[in-house]
Amino acid sequence: MGSVALHGVSSTQGMTPVRYVSDKVVPHLRPAGNDPVARDGDDSFRILFVTPEIADFVKVGGLGDVSSALPRALASRHDVRILIPAYREMIASDHEIEILGKLPGHAEIPACELGKITCSDGLVIYLLVCPELFEREGNPYCDETGIGWEDNDIRFARLSLAAAQLASGRAGLDWQPELLHLNDWTCGLAAGYLHWWGIEVPSIFTIHNLAYQGLYDMSRCQALGVPASAFNMHEVEYFGQLSFMKAGLVYGSHITTVSATYAREITTPQFGCGLNGLLDQRAAKGELSGIPNGIDDSWDPRTDTHLAQAFAMNDWRGKRANAEHVRRLFGLGVSSGPLFAVVSRLVHQKGLDLTIGAAESIVRAGGQIVFIGRGEMPVEKALRNLAARFPGAIGVNIGFDEGEARCMYAGSDFLLMPSRFEPCGLSQMYAQRFGSLPIAHRTGGLADTIEDGVTGFLFDEMTLESYIHAIQRAITVFRATDLFYAMRRAAMAGRYHWRQSIEPYSQLYRTVVRGSETPHAALAAAR
Ligand SMILES: Nc1ncnc2c1ncn2[C@@H]1O[C@H](COP(=O)(O)OP(=O)(O)O[C@H]2O[C@H](CO)[C@@H](O)[C@H](O)[C@H]2O)[C@@H](O)[C@H]1O
Known part of the structure; x- marks a missing residue:
């Protein structure tokens, strides 16, 4: 970690100066920030939306769009905050990054700093500041030649670990999520850490693409803090390898995917990528739903400034x-x-x-x-x-x-x-x-x-x-x-607008938080 200045300015990131507010890991707190959110209705929740990309800064594909639009659409009902690695695009942006504290490492996952950006529309983005893992040329998953980063297991275990640390309330924040909303394999281990550490915060695991699973050699379990006892076919083992995706599917309180048809398709051998049996079981218990994506207001030919000429219907x-x-x-x-x-x-x-x-x-x-x-x-x-x-x-x-x-x-x-x-x-x-x-x-x-x-x-x-x-x-x-x-x-x-997704997600958040349905009992029975 670079040196840290209290309430000062440091340029140890090697890029745009970052403002540091504290260099301490603050002890476990439950301060006022955790009060129920004063928003529409009674069912407002504090949600940590964990993602590897967000279109505001770095977009590889559709997940970047979803991560930018869905939390904003949900903001009228819930206190939704983002957790994402601090890629070089964030560090180099004009946004001021406030450093809130440090998050300890675990096994071979290094410690990192937790930063915060507040977007002009109020969206709060928590950043994992860890230059050796995240400040690189290329994109969140690959180097400039398209080859996946060799240490992607550690990089995304770091993201997952941070999510679990925030959920535990021991991250030194004045805000503790009531629910983790996890997206794709890069966040799968977060549901695992919650389970292994006995943290009673539920999670929703959303599949944006089942074909990318985050498979690693079983020998990596120890380095990633995955208990040896979890390496079995009912938990994180996928045909002899460790699967990040499977951790999300097994330990997530509820699974969603992004359309009704795909939710059905992935329970079949043709589309299930070898995980259809597990998905079928969870579907049978009502724990797999399809909630379609939407599009946000920036996609409007009448106002889009990228176009050669704006136009409306019939023009x-x-x-x-x-x-x-x-x-x-x-x-x-x-x-x-x-x-x-x-x-x-x-x-x-x-x-x-x-x-x-x-x-x-x-x-x-x-x-x-x-x-x-x-x-x-x-x-x-x-x-x-x-x-x-x-x-x-x-x-x-x-x-x-x-x-x-x-x-x-x-x-x-x-x-x-x-x-x-x-x-x-x-x-x-x-x-x-x-x-x-x-x-x-x-x-x-x-x-x-x-x-x-x-x-x-x-x-x-x-x-x-x-x-x-x-x-x-x-x-x-x-x-x-x-x-x-x-x-x-x-x-x-x-x-197709994101507004249509607010109610289905809200209903699900309510069921999962209020019911705290977790698959732990089923897992114990399967073992
Ligand atoms: N070369 C390029 N230049 C500029 N823009 C480009 C581009 N290539 C792609 N894009 C943009 O990237 C996005 C692609 O999103 P999609 O949802 O269609 O597919 P993707 O497979 O990435 O997403 C996955 O996740 C999303 C989100 O859930 C699911 O909708 C989808 O089915 C799933 O495969 C669009 O915004 C598109 O305009």
Whole structure:
């Protein structure tokens, strides 16, 4: 740890100066900050929302958006605060970081400092300040070449440990959560520490993507403070390895995922990633729910300052101005044909192979395609080759650019999203909001948020034939202008807002906090 100045300013982080308020680990307190929150209704809770990314500072994909929008949507009812590592983006930001104290280490997990940022809208973000773990080039999960950080087990055990320490009330804060809301494998061990230490604070574990599980060699248990007795098939063992995801699924008081269809799918062998048996058991006990994601007010074509031209429903000239802008950005020729867009992480899940397979038939039909994405090297390479094959008709940007992505939703006629599975998906909702009709595989949240033939096009089989058939239907509608505009209007009418998620989450928080349903008894019986 760097040196610490009391109530002073130190630049030991090597970046923007950080204001230190205290260098002490404050003893266990239960001060006034823990009073019930004076908000709407009686059922307001203090919730710690634990996440590895937040779009305000660092976004890799949809979880970044959710972490920024959902706590804010819930703020009218609850006192929701964020816990996240202090990546270099936070340290280098203009926000003042107040250091509140130190959090001790555990096993081989190092100690760290706990900082706090208060956003201009009042959202409180607790930061784990630990430069050796979190202040790096690259993103929260990978280095700049896309390779996962070797010490991700320690990094995310550190995040989980901090969550449990805050829940224990021994973190020196004047605020103690009544519930932890944990997100994906990176937070899974938090539910474990609560269980192993006997801390009676319940947790909700939300699956944003079951395919990323945080699997590590069993020999790492000791370093991570995972008791040897927990390494069995009913707890954290996954086919001989330690699974962070499974810790969340086993020890979380309740599991949610981000759409109703995906909640059902993950109880089957096809989508369950080897965890379907466990998920099916929890579903049978009413401990697995699907609550769909929403979109926030920043995704509005009437006000979005990233666009070449703002536009509203029926202002198709304004939408066309964005299409022309996108064509110029990607070096495409002038065209009156349909413009297709792909905004995606370039990973197997997203079915880019199918879009690459369908590209020639799109171009032959007079269409153009623009891609923005970053991810697996072979997919990046295949896309570069595709652009070289169809100059002027296919444009590719290997990168991540929020403003450009928004222009693509605004400028395109169709969004291509042939995901193999999709827990919820935000891109198809953003596209609809911006008048771009999604063409997507009928799976997970895509099935729940796209009305086939009304707000987009769905196909059933994950085959090129089925996909191309849906694309052909879309092109036929594109040429039937009245119908096409009617679909655009239906899509833009957009029913998917975070407001709709407030009540289901609030009900769940109430059940879990009041009932304190924990799976501990069931676990004991299974052993
Ligand atoms: N190159 C790029 N440049 C700019 N922006 C880019 C980009 N690539 C992707 N994005 C943006 O990243 C987000 C992607 O979110 P999604 O929810 O569609 O998928 P993701 O698989 O990341 O999320 C996972 O978590 C979310 C949240 O629960 C689930 O909806 C989803 O199903 C699950 O797979 C969108 O905001 C999109 O615009």
